[in-house]
Amino acid sequence: MNKKWLQIMKQVIPITIGAALYAFGLQCFVIPNQLMEGGVTGIAVLFNYIFQLPMSITTLVINIPLFLVGWKILGSKKMVFTIYGSLALSAFLALFESYDRLSSIISFEQGYDSMLIVLYAGVTLGTGLGIVFRFGGTTGGIDIVARILSRWKGYSMGQIILIADTIIIGISVFYISLDKILYTLVMVFIASKMIDFMQNGGYxxxxxxxxxxxxxxxxxxxxxxxxxxxxxxxxxxxxxxxxxxxxxxxxxxxxxxxxxxxxxxxxxxxxxxxxxxxxxxxxxxxxxxx
CATH class of the missing domain: 3.30.70.120 (Alpha-Beta Plaits)
Structure with missing residues (x-):
């Protein structure tokens, strides 16, 4: 394997792992417990609750116009891994959706300690996204906007995502219970801190x-x-x-x-x-x- 392909694999493999962790967190912690998420994924989660639409398809469809914007602003080199990260996320979501017994095997459905579920969900989602970001990819959606603002303005990606997620989650109050919204906000806060830790903690x-x-x-x-x-x-x-x-x-x-x-x-x-x-x-x- 030549040096160029080795360098590409050093990014592709971690992005794949990060996307898998993120999809795992959504399917095993968020969906079974009627929690929410932010960004494009949050919209997909909400559509899943209301219309039973598969998240794997919804996230991909919504991301397509954002891919075009990101390609123009971030450039083709950055967007290659963004598109790959989004495709990997959709693929893992589809895999976990097809195996509907996964959440029951993991045993974190409703009825378990809510704060424990929120903690595990935040850590899993944040770790997955943090790995993807650290190795030059995104999972699309608000992640693209976060990378643009982080690159141009120097804002923390975790902070940008936290603000955007709070707005989108606020809209979902009309469709899910208030206590679930409050638990979700705690989960998102934990995830944002994990994103920043995975981005900078090693350095x-x-x-x-x-x-x-x-x-x-x-x-x-x-x-x-x-x-x-x-x-x-x-x-x-x-x-x-x-x-x-x-x-x-x-x-x-x-x-x-x-x-x-x-x-x-x-x-x-x-x-x-x-x-x-x-x-x-x-x-x-x-x-x-x-």
Whole structure:
């Protein structure tokens, strides 16, 4: 298998897994318990409740015009995996719909602890969508809009989907009971957090701002022993007027303790500020996918 096909498979396989998880959550947690969803999928769920239309067909039909918009704005490269993700979702929905005993085997139909069902549903749906997003795909619908706004405006995809889902779920109050709506909102909130975690959680890093008199020595040791890039900036104490150096470095979360020990071994009196970083692009971290 050549390098190009290997790279494609590195995206296709996770997107397939994510779409399967999402379809599984819909069929095993959402539908059997008369919960709702947001976006195009939510519309499909609502049509399933009212008209008994299969979600696999409804989601695909509604997504077609959005595919055209996404193709123009996001480009053909991005939309290839979006279309694949949507087709994979419809395929898995059709598979789970054809096996109507699935939800009873999983044993999460009505009558079980509602909050437990909501928790599992939110985690499953959010994890599935988060995997799809992280590897460059979407499942269509609001996901396409979320990717566009996330790319252009820098908004969190989870937040965009949460707002859109809340609006669509609000409309469904005329068709399903209020308690189901309230449970659904909790599920959607959990799913949105899982989406953001799956998107950024693997890239959470720590940024160190080290104020010290031994800037060069610390920077040299970080470079030699930890193979991390370091930036040294001049600084001056506002009260004391003392000239110092600020050493700035970003490391993986697992390297935090090691870096603190390294700094203390050179300058025990160094002032260290540690920041949580949600995403890092560059050598040694995540490569830019855009």
């Amino acid at each position: 959470i890093a720590k940024a160190f701002s080290i104020i010290t008199d031994q800037g060069e020595q610390i920077a040299e040791k970080i470079t030699a022993e930890m193979d991390r890039g370091v930036t040294i900036m001049p600084a001056k104490g506002a009260y004391s007027g003392t000239t110092k150096k600020v050493v700035y470095c970003v490391v993986q979360r697992s390297e935090t303790h090691r870096l603190k020990q390294l700094v203390r071994s050179i300058d025990p009196g160094a002032f260290i500020v540690i920041h949580e970083v949600q995403e890092v692009l560059g050598e040694g971290f995540k490569e830019d996918e855009d």
